[in-house]
Amino acid sequence: MRNNASSAGWLIPALGMTQIIGWGAMFYAYGVLMGPMQAALHTSKPVIVGAFSLALLVSGFLSTLAGAIIDRFGGRILMGAGSVLAAVLLALLSRVDSVTELYLVWAGIGVAMSATLYQPAFAVLTQTFGAEYRRAITLVTLFGGFASTVSWPLTQFLLGKCGWRDTWTIYAIANLLLCLPVHALLPVFRQDRGAKAAETATKATLATVLREPRFYLVTGAITLNALVFSAMSLHLISILQARGVSPVHAAAIGALVGPMQVLGRVLETTIGKKATSRQVGLIAIWLLPLALALLLAPSEWLLVYGVFAAMYGIGNGVMTIVRGTLPAELYGRETYGAISGAMATPVLIAIAAGPFAASLVYSLTGGYAGTMLVLIGIALLGAILFICVTNHSPLADNLPVLKKVEP
Structure with a gap:
């Protein structure tokens, strides 16, 4: 219970x-x-x-x-x-x-x-x-x-x-x-016996989820998104300066990201509270490639770079929530810990590898121009994979016994 x-x-x-x-x-x-x-x-x-x-x-x-x-x-x-x-x-x-x-x-x-x-x-x-x-x-x-x-x-x-x-x-x-x-x-x-019996009867276990293709689609989408965010966290100021933005303006643009993350979470809990996690996630995950595309603008267009910071920060702030809520929405709450942990494993590895991966791409492409195109491509792929997730009904919807024992 x-x-x-x-x-x-x-x-x-x-x-x-x-x-x-x-x-x-x-x-x-x-x-x-x-x-x-x-x-x-x-x-x-x-x-x-x-x-x-x-x-x-x-x-x-x-x-x-x-x-x-x-x-x-x-x-x-x-x-x-x-x-x-x-x-x-x-x-x-x-x-x-x-x-x-x-x-x-x-x-x-x-x-x-x-x-x-x-x-x-x-x-x-x-x-x-x-x-x-x-x-x-x-x-x-x-x-x-x-x-x-x-x-x-x-x-x-x-x-x-x-x-x-x-x-x-x-x-x-x-x-x-x-x-x-x-x-x-x-x-x-x-956990009372009824809940435990329901869990056994429906087999809503990690092993079951790992055999479902959609698990890999959603995990892949979130992992690619986290990889790009992680890469940008270390390289953002350098990318801005490489685009011709002054150090002072680059620092100001970077400083906007944190407050925008908080704003994104406020928006999720107010405007987005009636939407599903998949619907909110679909918007948030597309903000990343769209925001990165704005970095291709001329360095004099500082307002555009401010919009980038807003979109980038809001998207990152909301995706943190989506990573936490989506497993329960898709698969129910009985085995949330194990399933969310399985999703988090490649995400955390991507976060660890992101800055190094971006440095490697920088070396291979000879600068941040090529690096940006690669990062935009990765972010786009993650957003496209997430669309596939929204076209499926949650496995939790097919687990009536599990839903019955939940308050």
Whole structure:
């Protein structure tokens, strides 16, 4: 039986806080701290970036397992243990003195990511809020959208006051004192016998889903979309400057992306709340290739570049929600954790590989002009694949027994 959502209203702001801390500490802070860490460890930038990519790969490979654990036991044990692990490893990160230690610690942080960030949080919300899962996921992503807004200036401030080692220690303490209590108090999930029997009878399992062609269409579409977004996250400023945009204007255009992501999530929970996740996703995923095409405009057309930032940010913000809500809409909520985890595995790998892949294309094509055309092509392919998803009825619609036992 699912937990009573009416008694779990505290969960949305509480999990929102843990997502700000988790993403801030394990994802965004490294962008500020890797420079001084590179100098302290006497290594190169690719080596420093590679450690972070390793964490994303580990997180991706463990996402299905993490989801399956939450399907069976709920999120309290996994996310609680993940908070402890994050605290320990961030503390160890403050003490690394070699590249080997750096990679070992970041590999462990990848495990903590898989247990504490969006994917497990979405699984918990889906269990707890039942039919209201989409609204809950959207609201938590609104909090998460401010992770970079909080983390980047805070990390820069702490770096100036304390140095990079003590900054990591402070983030370790934050995970232990703020995230662990929330995760330790997550609602206990108990699946009654009726639900378990229904699940067995309908075979709405990960194995069943993995035999369905549509699973690979939707996963492929979302993965290609994430690959391009990830590539652009590192190369956007360089691409703008290569187009002839001044450094000041390029920075201003880049700064618009974060607020536009939050705006996209607000629009999803207001204007788009009556649409299905597939309908919302179809609009959001097409915003990416259309936005990238605007980057081909002359550098003097700054208004067009502002429109690019709006479309690009809104699309990315909404797709984060779609990645969280679409598995439940397509396949039901009983095995949401495992199925969403399976979808997330290639997505997280693509996020890890995106910046490197764009650099490789840059080298092969001799500049950002060719790179942009390739990225537009990949984004278009992802959007076309997503159209195929919208032309099928959700598997959940064909699972009457499952739907019957859900509140």
